[in-house]
Amino acid sequence: xxxxxQPDIHITVSEGASLELRCNYSYGATPYLFWYVQSxxxxxxxxxxxxxxxxxxxxxxxxxxxxxxxxSSFNLRKPSVHWSDAAEYFCASGGASKIIFxxxxxxSIRP
Amino acid sequence: xxxVTQTPRNRITKTGKRIMLECSQTKGHDRMYWYRxxxxxxxxxxxxxxxxxxxxxxxxxxGYSVSRQAQAKFSLSLESAIPNQTALYFCATSxxxxxxxxxxxxxxxxxxxxx
Numbered sequence: 001x002x003x004x005x006q007p008d009i010h011i012t013v014s015e016g017a018s019l020e021l022r023c024n025y026s027y028g029a030t031p032y033l034f035w036y037v038q039s040x041x042x043x044x045x046x047x048x049x050x051x052x053x054x055x056x057x058x059x060x061x062x063x064x065x066x067x068x069x070x071x072s073s074f075n076l077r078k079p080s081v082h083w084s085d086a087a088e089y090f091c092a093s094g095g096a097s098k099i100i101f102x103x104x105x106x107x108s109i110r111p
Numbered sequence: 112x113x114x115v116t117q118t119p120r121n122r123i124t125k126t127g128k129r130i131m132l133e134c135s136q137t138k139g140h141d142r143m144y145w146y147r148x149x150x151x152x153x154x155x156x157x158x159x160x161x162x163x164x165x166x167x168x169x170x171x172x173x174g175y176s177v178s179r180q181a182q183a184k185f186s187l188s189l190e191s192a193i194p195n196q197t198a199l200y201f202c203a204t205s206x207x208x209x210x211x212x213x214x215x216x217x218x219x220x221x222x223x224x225x226x
Contacts, residue, residue: 009151032211043115043201043217044154051208090153094212097161098144098169099205103153 002027004093006102014110015083021076021105023091032094033074035065038104039087047089050074061085083109114138117202117218125226130189132221134202142212143185145169145177148199148220157200160185192225199223 003026013019025031032051036044048059055067065076074091086109091102115136124130136143141162146154146169156169158177166177174196178186189196200221206213 032213034214043219044215046214049214096211097167098156098159099212099215101154103151
């Protein structure tokens with residue numbers, strides 16, 4: 001069955017530090033993979049997506065993610081976080097008809 | 112103007128009441144979705160629709176029903192609301208790519224409280 005796991009519920013990093021949010025997926029075929037961000041009181045916004053091709057994908061706001069088939073992972077990274085990056089981040093996996101979301105990782109930024 | 116709108120944005124109701132949440136979109140997408148968000152559980156799919164005549168249950172459809180009145184409108188109803196339906200509800204539309212669901216566009220959410 002299709003599933004998405006985000007093992008970290010809450011992460012706190014210092015402003016200017018690097019960030020990596022983990023995501024593992026389970027899907028029989030090549031998945032479509034997504035990262036969405038939810039700022040407080042708002043809906044979700046797409047950060048980036050992977051369908052095929054280059055396994056390192058660039059997104060908005062300076063984020064990138066790397067697809068590793070051997071590890072069934074699609075981790076999100078940013079080299080230097082800003083206070084405005086504080087939000088909840090969701091990894092998602094898409095099949096033919098619907099998208100399955102992970103439970104989310106809440107990111108806090110330490111000044 | 113927002114591409115995906117939801118009304119109302121907040122609603123407080125009592126157990127047993129019928130509630131309808133409405134969603135409209137100007138994206139021109141055929142695919143529309145209703146999700147519910149609970150802390151620590153992420154987004155769970157309630158219903159989805161690929162066109163006006165194609166409605167499908169998601170993983171948590173019990174206690175909910177939907178109506179796709181037009182390509183642009185997709186409503187979610189709680190026939191008899193209960194307290195554990197208190198949650199944040201999101202409507203979304205999606206593009207397709209190669210016949211598969213692609214990027215989703217979300218509304219701002221409806222916060223529903225059932226007393």
